[in-house]
Amino acid sequence: MDILKSYINGEFVDSGEYFDNINPVNGEVIAGIAEADEAMINHAISSARKALYGPWSQLSVNERSALLHKVADRMAEREQEFIDAEIADTGKSLFQVKTIDIPRGTANFRFFADQVKYQGGESFVTETANGEKALNYSVNKPLGVVAVISPWNLPLLLATWKIAPALACGNCVILKPSEETSSTAVLLAQVMDEVGMPKGVFNLILGRGKAVGDKLTSAPGIDAVTFTGASATGKQIMKSVAETVKPISFELGGKNAAIVFAHADIAKAIAGITRSSFTNCGQVCLCTEKVYVHRSLFTPFLEGLKQAAENIKIGYPLEQDVFMGPLVSRLHQQKVLAYYQLAREEGAEVVTGGGVPVFNDERDNGCFIQPTILTGLEDEARVNQEEIFGPVCHVSIFDDEAEVINRVNNTPYGLAASIWTEHLTQAHRVAAQIEVGLVWVNTWFLRDLRAPFGGVKLSGIGREGGEHSLAFYSEPSNICIKIDE
Numbered sequence: 021m022d023i024l025k026s027y028i029n030g031e032f033v034d035s036g037e038y039f040d041n042i043n044p045v046n047g048e049v050i051a052g053i054a055e056a057d058e059a060m061i062n063h064a065i066s067s068a069r070k071a072l073y074g075p076w077s078q079l080s081v082n083e084r085s086a087l088l089h090k091v092a093d094r095m096a097e098r099e100q101e102f103i104d105a106e107i108a109d110t111g112k113s114l115f116q117v118k119t120i121d122i123p124r125g126t127a128n129f130r131f132f133a134d135q136v137k138y139q140g141g142e143s144f145v146t147e148t149a150n151g152e153k154a155l156n157y158s159v160n161k162p163l164g165v166v167a168v169i170s171p172w173n174l175p176l177l178l179a180t181w182k183i184a185p186a187l188a189c190g191n192c193v194i195l196k197p198s199e200e201t202s203s204t205a206v207l208l209a210q211v212m213d214e215v216g217m218p219k220g221v222f223n224l225i226l227g228r229g230k231a232v233g234d235k236l237t238s239a240p241g242i243d244a245v246t247f248t249g250a251s252a253t254g255k256q257i258m259k260s261v262a263e264t265v266k267p268i269s270f271e272l273g274g275k276n277a278a279i280v281f282a283h284a285d286i287a288k289a290i291a292g293i294t295r296s297s298f299t300n301c302g303q304v305c306l307c308t309e310k311v312y313v314h315r316s317l318f319t320p321f322l323e324g325l326k327q328a329a330e331n332i333k334i335g336y337p338l339e340q341d342v343f344m345g346p347l348v349s350r351l352h353q354q355k356v357l358a359y360y361q362l363a364r365e366e367g368a369e370v371v372t373g374g375g376v377p378v379f380n381d382e383r384d385n386g387c388f389i390q391p392t393i394l395t396g397l398e399d400e401a402r403v404n405q406e407e408i409f410g411p412v413c414h415v416s417i418f419d420d421e422a423e424v425i426n427r428v429n430n431t432p433y434g435l436a437a438s439i440w441t442e443h444l445t446q447a448h449r450v451a452a453q454i455e456v457g458l459v460w461v462n463t464w465f466l467r468d469l470r471a472p473f474g475g476v477k478l479s480g481i482g483r484e485g486g487e488h489s490l491a492f493y494s495e496p497s498n499i500c501i502k503i504d505e
């Protein structure tokens with residue numbers, strides 16, 4: 021059986037302690053994962069610190085940029101291996117992995133390799149009250165050694181979204197991917213090795229969150245932590261970094277709403293919300309879990325969404341036209357099924373779905389689940405307040421704009437929303453009042469890597485994307501030069 025190993029100071033290392041990597045399509049063990057121990061974590065940190073002050077610090081921005089382009093080139097050459105690995109870990113459809121996960125992984129390196137070349141600083145000519153003059157200007161320095169903690173839902177995409185800008189800005193990185201999805205991270209470590217990334221600049225630590233992640237985030241040798249995952253885990257990490265006052269960048273959970281106004285193009289709204297609720301089995305932090313539909317469109321909308329959900333093909337990742345594979349793990353399947361049960365207990369009407377599909381083959385040992393539509397619950401129901409992270413949405417009626425804005429904002433989360441209306445003035449007006457980091461109008465998950473990306477409230481701290489990422493991974497340092505006249 022394959023053993024996935026950590027990559028520290030340019031070497032793949034095996035701790036001798038293993039846990040299983042499971043294929044969620046059929047529950048079979050596909051590899052063993054060697055869990056890093058404390059000595060390995062310390063070795064990764066000391067190697068990264070050495071590299072930070074060693075050859076890595078000697079490279080110019082252009083040289084770092086060229087090396088990151090080489091990473092992207094090599095990932096593109098090995099694209100099929102990345103595709104196979106991501107599918108094996110997650111069971112996602114080939115279509116999704118080929119069009120979203122893997123190309124975005126490569127694009128993240130190319131984007132930040134270019135973007136960093138245009139990173140500017142500030143400058144001021146200073147005149148003091150007593151007539152002195154000076155030139156103040158800032159230079160960008162790396163933060164140091166950055167711990168990247170990434171989740172299982174878009175494994176390569178979300179890890180590289182952090183690694184690429186961190187390296188572009190001259191930092192060294194220690195990646196801890198989710199224990200559910202380590203395979204593409206191991207391939208990425210191989211790529212780093214192949215392109216000649218200096219030893220210690222990129223390190224990979226495999227293992228479970230509490231056992232390994234916590235040791236990493238609390239270590240004094242780590243200068244900053246960037247994390248995507250559950251809000252509850254974000255709270256743990258905040259406690260863990262408090263002692264050493266590290267900068268953090270958090271992209272956390274969401275309980276995202278879609279609003280279908282009376283002026284919506286209903287066919288567009290149904291197609292868009294089918295995608296926003298069920299893409300990746302609902303396992304994207306941006307997915308819609310609450311839909312508010314104007315009373316005038318409620319019945320045809322619900323009927324259309326039900327038909328669309330029932331037409332979704334669930335199955336093997338490589339099967340033609342499959343849109344939904346399994347959830348990532350048995351544990352996550354149990355979590356989502358518990359919410360389906362809770363919805364019934366809270367009094368929901370299950371419009372469609374609500375259980376597990378039956379295949380009468382090996383897939384019945386996998387982690388599949390039905391796309392599910394609920395209605396009839398109050399906004400205060402737990403199912404309408406807590407992040408489920410599965411292929412499920414609750415559909416409610418609303419009557420007026422002020423009411424729906426209030427209801428959409430009635431959540432501890434604040435990540436994303438989508439608005440469906442052909443009335444552009446209304447779209448502008450409403451978008452400005454929704455308490456989230458991202459609003460889409462008549463679309464969903466249409467991304468521009470330069471745009472600010474992140475959430476408010478329980479959904480995160482800081483913004484990623486373009487200059488926002490570069491700002492997080494850089495430490496501006498001011499230089500003041502006296503001008504004598």
Ligand SMILES: NC(=O)C1=CN([C@@H]2O[C@H](COP(=O)(O)OP(=O)(O)OC[C@H]3O[C@@H](n4cnc5c(N)ncnc54)[C@H](O)[C@@H]3O)[C@@H](O)[C@H]2O)C=CC1
Binds near residue numbers: 272
């Ligand atoms: N992007 C998102 O918004 C995501 C949200 N979730 C939410 O989180 C729920 C639970 O999924 P999990 O896999 O448990 O997510 P998680 O947030 O616990 O895992 C994400 C990463 O954090 C690591 N981690 C866990 N505990 C840690 C700790 N104490 N210190 C440092 N690192 C730690 C994990 O090993 C993994 O690499 C999901 O049901 C979903 O609601 C999960 C994944 C992604």
Ligand SMILES: O=C(O)/C=C/C=C(\O)C(=O)O
Binds near residue numbers: 173303473
């Ligand atoms: O950067 C993107 O395009 C996607 C981001 C998705 C997440 O952050 C998530 O699901 O956690």
